[in-house]
Amino acid sequence: MSRKTVLHIALKVPFAPFLDYLLPDAFCQPPVGARVLVTLGKRTAAVGVVVGVSKESKHKKLKTIERVLDEVALLPEELLALLNKTANYYHAPLGEVIHMALPKWFRQVQNKSVPKQFWWKTSATWEEAASLTKRSIHQQTVFQYLLQNQPLTSKEINHVCNNASQQLKQLEKKGLVVSSELCFIDNQVVRKPEFVLTADQDHALKSVSQTSGFNSFLVDGITGSGKTEIYIRLIQQQIQQQSQVLVMVPEIGLTPQLFNEISERITGRLAVLHSGLSDGARARVWEQARHGQVDVVVATRSGIFTPFKQLALIVVDEEHDLSYKQQDGIRYSARDLALLRGKLQDVPVVLGSATPSMESFALAAKGQHQWLRLRTRTNRKPLPQTVLQNTNQLTLKHGLTHDSLAQIKRHLSQGQQVLVFLNRRGWSPKWLCQDCGWIAQCDACDAYLTYHKHSDRLTCHHCDRRYGTPEFCPDCGSQDTDVLGVGTERVAAGLSDHFKDHSILRFDRDTIKSANDWQQHLDVVRRGEPCVIVGTQMLAKGHDFPKLSLVVVVNVDNSFYSSDFRATEHLAQLLIQVSGRAGRAETRGEVIIQTQNPGHEFFTLLLKKGYQHFAEVQLEERTAMGFPPASHMAIIHAQHRNEAQLMQQLEPLAQAQLGHPDVSVLGPIPAPMQRKQNMHRMQVIINANSRKALHQFLFQAQSCLPDRLQWIVDVDPILLDS
Numbered sequence: 001m002s003r004k005t006v007l008h009i010a011l012k013v014p015f016a017p018f019l020d021y022l023l024p025d026a027f028c029q030p031p032v033g034a035r036v037l038v039t040l041g042k043r044t045a046a047v048g049v050v051v052g053v054s055k056e057s058k059h060k061k062l063k064t065i066e067r068v069l070d071e072v073a074l075l076p077e078e079l080l081a082l083l084n085k086t087a088n089y090y091h092a093p094l095g096e097v098i099h100m101a102l103p104k105w106f107r108q109v110q111n112k113s114v115p116k117q118f119w120w121k122t123s124a125t126w127e128e129a130a131s132l133t134k135r136s137i138h139q140q141t142v143f144q145y146l147l148q149n150q151p152l153t154s155k156e157i158n159h160v161c162n163n164a165s166q167q168l169k170q171l172e173k174k175g176l177v178v179s180s181e182l183c184f185i186d187n188q189v190v191r192k193p194e195f196v197l198t199a200d201q202d203h204a205l206k207s208v209s210q211t212s213g214f215n216s217f218l219v220d221g222i223t224g225s226g227k228t229e230i231y232i233r234l235i236q237q238q239i240q241q242q243s244q245v246l247v248m249v250p251e252i253g254l255t256p257q258l259f260n261e262i263s264e265r266i267t268g269r270l271a272v273l274h275s276g277l278s279d280g281a282r283a284r285v286w287e288q289a290r291h292g293q294v295d296v297v298v299a300t301r302s303g304i305f306t307p308f309k310q311l312a313l314i315v316v317d318e319e320h321d322l323s324y325k326q327q328d329g330i331r332y333s334a335r336d337l338a339l340l341r342g343k344l345q346d347v348p349v350v351l352g353s354a355t356p357s358m359e360s361f362a363l364a365a366k367g368q369h370q371w372l373r374l375r376t377r378t379n380r381k382p383l384p385q386t387v388l389q390n391t392n393q394l395t396l397k398h399g400l401t402h403d404s405l406a407q408i409k410r411h412l413s414q415g416q417q418v419l420v421f422l423n424r425r426g427w428s429p430k431w432l433c434q435d436c437g438w439i440a441q442c443d444a445c446d447a448y449l450t451y452h453k454h455s456d457r458l459t460c461h462h463c464d465r466r467y468g469t470p471e472f473c474p475d476c477g478s479q480d481t482d483v484l485g486v487g488t489e490r491v492a493a494g495l496s497d498h499f500k501d502h503s504i505l506r507f508d509r510d511t512i513k514s515a516n517d518w519q520q521h522l523d524v525v526r527r528g529e530p531c532v533i534v535g536t537q538m539l540a541k542g543h544d545f546p547k548l549s550l551v552v553v554v555n556v557d558n559s560f561y562s563s564d565f566r567a568t569e570h571l572a573q574l575l576i577q578v579s580g581r582a583g584r585a586e587t588r589g590e591v592i593i594q595t596q597n598p599g600h601e602f603f604t605l606l607l608k609k610g611y612q613h614f615a616e617v618q619l620e621e622r623t624a625m626g627f628p629p630a631s632h633m634a635i636i637h638a639q640h641r642n643e644a645q646l647m648q649q650l651e652p653l654a655q656a657q658l659g660h661p662d663v664s665v666l667g668p669i670p671a672p673m674q675r676k677q678n679m680h681r682m683q684v685i686i687n688a689n690s691r692k693a694l695h696q697f698l699f700q701a702q703s704c705l706p707d708r709l710q711w712i713v714d715v716d717p718i719l720l721d722s
């Protein structure tokens with residue numbers, strides 16, 4: 001009898017890192033990292049990945065695998081090592097981690113080969129295109145969309161024009177666009193910069209390029225100090241050595257911009273990777289990176305798991321950005337995994353930001369990151385001028401002070417554009433009884449309802465339940481009920497009324513539902529006529545509006561009352577990001593912050609002394625309070641329909657602390673939002689002196705939680721409630 005071969009197969013199951021299966025005698029043994037098809041449970045076909053081979057198993061009755069899907073490993077050894085570490089670090093089952101990292105295409109039960117993709121890019125200027133496409137509005141639309149979002153697959157253009165591929169062919173015939181199957185081989189015409197590097201840039205560039213092996217760097221440079229220029233030169237150096245670079249960016253919206261900047265300046269094959277691509281296109285980029293057919297991959301969060309043939313450098317732009325942290329499923333931080341990956345593969349990692357996270361600051365201060373500071377703006381333009389507007393005791397009109405309105409008017413009359421930023425959509429965040437103070441709440445969540453005038457409905461922003469507006473107060477019967485506070489819808493409507501001769505554009509999730517909406521809105525802004533943009537978070541970063549000279553920030557005060565110790569850090573980063581939108585224009589930018597707390601120490605620090613100083617004080621406070629980055633934190637979030645049962649099932653955790661002197665456990669306590677979608681929510685906050693102690697505690701904690709309880713663990717949480 002032949003000796004049996006047992007394969008350890010990682011599958012998407014919550015209860016074990018892998019399951020054992022037998023290799024049928026007739027099959028060739030698949031390598032570790034290859035996919036196989038197995039039956040899970042009675043009948044379910046599932047794709048799994050071989051993570052180990054052995055001669056025996058603890059289990060008696062083993063099923064055999066059905067098919068081998070890859071002859072060579074789809075997941076190279078280094079990537080498997082990263083996934084293993086990820087599973088350990090975030091206390092998640094290996095199979096689920098692998099499943100999350102694999103592009104959907106490779107998780108299909110029908111093993112189809114990865115489809116070809118054609119990537120389109122413009123090869124002419126808009127002026128050239130306009131004169132050659134005079135008679136076709138469709139071609140113009142497609143060209144323009146491509147110009148601003150390239151490179152794109154024709155599928156990604158379909159939504160702006162029905163027969164995009166036809167139009168693309170026409171444009172190609174006219175020599176206005178080019179397509180390539182292999183992502184992008186960049187043309188030989190490379191734009192050479194006409195400037196010399198600043199001393200800071202030069203130092204930063206040399207520091208990174210002189211290292212070999214793993215080293216981490218924090219490029220800490222104000223907006224416009226030339227960080228991107230450093231990335232570009234580092235990338236170019238790697239390409240010349242036939243090595244590959246992974247560039248991480250926080251959001252899809254930012255990929256085309258950085259991509260264009262890079263592609264104009266280097267001779268190499270580039271690819272973008274983000275969740276907006278089709279499954280096939282994502283799988284294609286994976287393959288190309290794995291086979292060394294692209295030199296640079298510009299990717300969002302999940303791109304951190306891209307396999308490379310010859311990875312030599314990882315760049316994480318805007319490293320402080322919250323979108324690097326996955327907020328559902330396995331809560332990994334792509335920034336932190338970049339550092340881990342750099343260590344595992346022994347390659348340098350460059351983190352860049354104008355407003356570094358406290359975590360990165362702390363590491364830089366300890367010397368664990370080399371701290372590369374860029375303190376001069378390359379264009380020598382001053383940073384925008386910021387003033388605080390005290391909104392106490394002032395009557396606001398459309399949410400704005402009299403002064404803000406006057407300033408908006410002045411900028412518009414000078415032909416400039418204005419951004420009014422507030423992080424609240426809808427007409428009004430509350431609906432209130434004037435007589436007894438009752439406020440409309442969601443039936444399923446502990447949350448106030450937002451009034452949307454357009455639909456004349458009260459909406460819960462946490463579960464999307466909708467309600468009619470009440471005719472009288474359910475508590476006291478009064479008919480005197482009304483809205484309270486302002487959201488983007490109300491501010492925009494008020495401004496339209498106030499500035500009848502100018503367009504008012506609203507950028508929020510209610511007005512921007514597709515990439516096409518985005519484009520149409522952006523086109524209006526880019527035409528450059530004076531206008532007011534009212535927008536949420538969506539607009540805070542990345543986008544260059546050359547005519548924008550004034551930013552008004554409405555309602556920042558919630559952050560001062562937040563229970564989250566990171567609230568002011570996030571506010572500081574946001575304010576600097578938003579301010580950065582003003583003053584790319586010829587005139588010096590201005591920023592107005594409307595607040596009820598103009599005397600708050602926060603403003604004194606941030607506005608008078610700058611982010612760096614703010615960060616130092618923040619770090620001291622965190623150290624004094626024993627919060628991250630001075631400590632190591634994890635949160636166990638649990639939910640249940642029944643509050644008492646939830647409490648009871650979490651009880652063992654309170655006991656688990658015994659025997660872990662380096663760990664302090666807070667809870668179980670109610671989550672900041674106690675009830676969401678009719679589920680009761682509690683959390684246990686674990687704060688430890690050392691990472692080791694934190695992990696030891698988490699291992700033990702997991703083993704004492706009941707199987708049926710719905711819970712997740714968030715290691716290094718960046719939001720206390722989510």
Ligand code: ADP
Binds near residue numbers: 195196201227230378
């Ligand atoms: P950041 O990424 O720090 O915001 P960028 O790298 O985008 O800054 O640089 C801002 C602008 O300055 C870009 O247009 C860039 O081409 C230009 N630039 C970069 N370095 C220099 C330099 N040393 N001298 C002059 N201009 C520069």
Ligand code: ZN
Binds near residue numbers: 433437473474
């Ligand atoms: Zn009432």
Ligand code: ZN
Binds near residue numbers: 445447462464465
């Ligand atoms: Zn709700």
